[in-house]
Amino acid sequence: xxxxxxxxxxxxxxxxxxxxxxxxxxxxxxxxxxxxxxxxxxxxxxxxxxxxxxxxxxxxxxxxxxxxxxxxxxxxxxxxxxxxxxxxxxxxxxxxxxxxxxxxxxxxxxxxxxxxxxxxx
Amino acid sequence: xxxxxxxxxxxxxxxxxxxxxxxxxxxxxxxxxxxxxxxxxxxxxxxxxxxxxxxxxxxxxxxxxxxxxxxxxxxxxxxxxxxxxxxxxxxxxxxxxxxxxxxxxxxxxxxxxxxxxxxxxxxxxxxxxxxxxxxxxxxxxxxxxxxxxxxxxxxxxxxxxxxxxxxxxxxxxxxxxxxxxxxxxxxxxxxxxxxxxxxxxxxxxxxxxxxxxxxxxxxxxxxxxxxxxxxxxxxxxxxxxxxxxxxxxxxxxxxxxxxxxxxxxxxxxxxxxxxxxxxxxxxxxxxxxxxxxxxxxxxxxxxxxxxxxxxxxxxxxxxxxxxxxxxxxxxxxxxxxxxxxxxxxxxxxxxxxxxxxxxxxxxxxxxxxxxxxxxxxxxxxxxxxxxxxxxxxxxxxxxxxxxxxxxxxxxxxxxxxxxxxxxxxxxxxxxxxxxxxxxxxxxxxxxxxxxxxxxxxxxxxxxxxx
Numbered sequence: 001x002x003x004x005x006x007x008x009x010x011x012x013x014x015x016x017x018x019x020x021x022x023x024x025x026x027x028x029x030x031x032x033x034x035x036x037x038x039x040x041x042x043x044x045x046x047x048x049x050x051x052x053x054x055x056x057x058x059x060x061x062x063x064x065x066x067x068x069x070x071x072x073x074x075x076x077x078x079x080x081x082x083x084x085x086x087x088x089x090x091x092x093x094x095x096x097x098x099x100x101x102x103x104x105x106x107x108x109x110x111x112x113x114x115x116x117x118x119x120x121x
Numbered sequence: 122x123x124x125x126x127x128x129x130x131x132x133x134x135x136x137x138x139x140x141x142x143x144x145x146x147x148x149x150x151x152x153x154x155x156x157x158x159x160x161x162x163x164x165x166x167x168x169x170x171x172x173x174x175x176x177x178x179x180x181x182x183x184x185x186x187x188x189x190x191x192x193x194x195x196x197x198x199x200x201x202x203x204x205x206x207x208x209x210x211x212x213x214x215x216x217x218x219x220x221x222x223x224x225x226x227x228x229x230x231x232x233x234x235x236x237x238x239x240x241x242x243x244x245x246x247x248x249x250x251x252x253x254x255x256x257x258x259x260x261x262x263x264x265x266x267x268x269x270x271x272x273x274x275x276x277x278x279x280x281x282x283x284x285x286x287x288x289x290x291x292x293x294x295x296x297x298x299x300x301x302x303x304x305x306x307x308x309x310x311x312x313x314x315x316x317x318x319x320x321x322x323x324x325x326x327x328x329x330x331x332x333x334x335x336x337x338x339x340x341x342x343x344x345x346x347x348x349x350x351x352x353x354x355x356x357x358x359x360x361x362x363x364x365x366x367x368x369x370x371x372x373x374x375x376x377x378x379x380x381x382x383x384x385x386x387x388x389x390x391x392x393x394x395x396x397x398x399x400x401x402x403x404x405x406x407x408x409x410x411x412x413x414x415x416x417x418x419x420x421x422x423x424x425x426x427x428x429x430x431x432x433x434x435x436x437x438x439x440x441x442x443x444x445x446x447x448x449x450x451x452x453x454x455x456x457x458x459x460x461x462x463x464x465x466x467x468x469x470x471x472x473x474x475x476x477x478x479x480x481x482x483x484x485x486x487x488x489x490x491x492x493x494x495x496x497x498x499x500x501x502x503x504x505x506x507x508x509x510x511x512x513x514x515x516x517x518x519x520x521x522x523x524x525x526x527x528x529x530x531x532x533x534x535x536x537x538x539x540x541x542x543x544x545x546x547x548x549x550x551x552x553x554x555x556x557x558x559x560x561x562x563x564x565x566x567x568x569x570x571x572x573x574x575x576x577x578x579x580x581x582x583x584x585x586x587x
Contacts, residue, residue, distance in 0.1 A: 001403075002400060005400060005401040008413050009413065010410070010413050012414075013410065013411050033396075035396070035397045036397040038331065041330075044331050044333075048416070111366070114365050114401075114403065115404065116362060116405075117403060117405040117406075118405060119409065
């Protein structure tokens with residue numbers, strides 16, 4: 001599971017959960033893969049993600065310590081910055097671990113890189 | 122200067138998808154098409170396009186087209202075609218290509234030719250002042266001669282009704298169909314979509330570079346591969362945990378006894394070198410909300426379960442049945458309930474009304490029983506406009522239809538959605554019973570015919586004896 005995906009997931013499937021976002025990550029096993037830097041795509045996904053959640057998620061799994069708390073101005077033209085964001089969003093993958101609902105603390109397992117969000121009553 | 126006319130020459134399959142595909146690609150690439158002839162079911166479109174580069178870009182993505190041809194002659198008969206070409210050659214039409222290596226391809230639509238006849242046809246162009254040598258494998262220029270004999274294979278006229286000759290400007294995206302062949306694909310499932318239809322869906326969905334594409338019933342990921350090939354970044358979800366982990370029963374008959382190993386959607390992405398476009402797959406129930414409330418996709422492609430080769434089920438508790446729980450098993454098995462096709466589709470449309478970008482496209486297949494089919498049964502939603510409804514015939518009595526929707530407005534509380542497709546269980550029932558009936562009557566007819574034959578032989582013998 002990439003951090004980009006984490007940024008889009010919630011635990012609203014759990015009964016009674018109002019927001020269910022962001023999910024807390026517990027990473028047991030992380031893989032760094034290589035993915036071609038696509039500047040246009042990174043710019044597009046930055047506009048699609050919740051920045052604060054992204055920064056926190058990266059920190060929870062021990063990455064992104066030098067990432068700015070706020071999205072910097074003029075990031076569109078800062079290639080170095082975009083590459084860093086690309087690396088964290090698309091190349092850092094949680095292979096095994098857990099996603100935890102912020103309200104009910106229900107645990108959703110991640111195995112072989114695939115999160116399982118089935119609400120198993 | 123005379124404007125350049127192009128002939129888009131098509132393969133004669135998936136005819137009803139053709140126009141939608143060309144229009145969708147042209148819209149993605151922002152290429153204006155000027156129709157020189159209104160589009161018909163005949164295997165060509167006659168168009169005017171701004172530049173040769175545009176023609177190349179357009180045809181490179183098409184999987185219904187075979188090649189694009191710069192039209193040099195378009196005549197009702199072969200002698201007139203030759204006359205027209207002769208005159209044009211005198212005016213220097215061939216000048217730029219005179220010294221290049223070349224070949225001439227001949228296509229007969231709705232007729233056939235022997236190798237000799239083909240050579241004869243090629244020879245008939247010998248008056249053209251070619252000076253380059255013939256190169257069948259890697260020519261600098263390819264010319265295309267086409268004889269069209271109509272659309273009805275039962276009535277083939279003696280002479281072609283229309284003839285074309287021109288220079289091939291570019292080949293289509295059809296080689297991709299072979300590149301993505303299911304035969305060589307690492308991971309396939311029982312319901313993997315064939316590559317041509319997957320690529321068609323990506324085109325009809327107007328997938329373009331940098332798009333975020335979702336398949337909510339991803340299965341073995343056929344639609345994702347096609348979308349990734351056209352530049353989409355892809356995400357899939359599926360309720361089937363074993364499928365997404367590549368641990369279902371092997372699909373290929375020859376290797377049924379060997380468990381799947383290293384098979385996954387990701388492995389397919391690696392195989393087709395589009396791993397960069399792969400985001401993730403998630404085990405989840407598409408009927409429930411699990412996305413952040415403001416997530417927005419650029420395109421949603423789906424092939425929902427029909428209940429023929431995969432069950433239409435979702436997680437839910439059946440009051441009467443106890444929840445399945447295997448003692449000591451680390452994996453928990455949630456119980457599942459039947460999930461009708463109309464419910465699946467309505468859920469998909471409600472979901473898309475929220476999570477698809479404005480003017481983005483939603484595509485999905487529905488199975489239909491041909492004699493019961495009625496356009497009005499198809500799903501509607503006040504946020505969506507139906508752009509296309511194309512049929513792929515499966516058997517004498519069944520077909521599936523690809524519905525193409527475009528989101529035309531932002532959702533409101535007053536939105537409405539309806540879908541009255543004869544339900545999946547009915548379809549399933551009919552699919553099997555009708556097939557049985559059909560086979561039964563055929564069997565009875567056969568038996569009757571055999572009996573009649575016997576009687577007839579007996580009579581014949583009687584006559585002979587007498």
